[in-house]
Amino acid sequence: MPGAQAIARAARLLRLVTAAGTSGAPVGDLAADSGLTRPTTHRLLSALRAEGLVDRDDATGRWLPGPELYLMGSVAASRFDVTSVARDVVRSLAVRTEESAFLSVRRGDETVCLLREDGSFPIRSHVLSEGVRFPLGVASAGLAILSFLPPQDVDAYLERQGDLAGRWGAAHAPARLRTRLRETQARGYAVNAGLIVEGSWGLGAAVFTRQGDPQWALSLTGVEFRFSGDRQAELGRILLAHAHQLSTRIGSR
CATH class of the missing domain: 3.30.450.40 (GAF domain)
Structure with missing residues (x-):
């Protein structure tokens, strides 16, 4: 299915970012753990950031869960x-x-x-x-x-x-x-x-x-x-x- 690979890669990065918790994760670690190249990882993270699903600490460069994840999670929590x-x-x-x-x-x-x-x-x-x-x-x-x-x-x-x-x-x-x-x-x-x-x-x-x-x-x-x-x-x-x-x-x- 067109686009399915990109969605799977983005979902993998979201799981890795949330697993890192409030300390966040550097792009190099996320690339290594996801099996993606560093440029691809950065491009996907930037797209997720634009949608509010991840955030970046400009002081440390680490990637963190974004505010939209909290809103989505709040709704899903009622089911799961x-x-x-x-x-x-x-x-x-x-x-x-x-x-x-x-x-x-x-x-x-x-x-x-x-x-x-x-x-x-x-x-x-x-x-x-x-x-x-x-x-x-x-x-x-x-x-x-x-x-x-x-x-x-x-x-x-x-x-x-x-x-x-x-x-x-x-x-x-x-x-x-x-x-x-x-x-x-x-x-x-x-x-x-x-x-x-x-x-x-x-x-x-x-x-x-x-x-x-x-x-x-x-x-x-x-x-x-x-x-x-x-x-x-x-x-x-x-x-x-x-x-x-x-x-x-x-x-x-």
């Missing part, structure tokens, strides 16, 4: 936002476990963090925060969601994302990832044993729609010694209970 019904569940999870707790949503082949609540334990992991995206199967939230997708969807995803091991390490090769998927299905929750940042562990549990689709995930992150042995099992039980509570709440809306 579950943070209003999930916020107290995420807060309860952080209080009960004393670890950082999160709500993430599936968007295509990625998860996006929507909510973060820090627990009382003073040592925290900062791998995840609002707006941060990971491919399915990488962070614990995405691993939990991927584990409960239909097998044919998992196969199609792994075929599309053939370079996960190249980008995220050998632990994300298809065979090893499938092993973790089976372990997650048997256990009920996903475990990320420091695969993104050494020493930073995560647990994730899928949250389901009324139709049984794993559309969201609750997760916990913290330092390794807080996530091992009997304590990991206890954290998993608490996490699954909160995920079930949120699934029930969403299903009754």
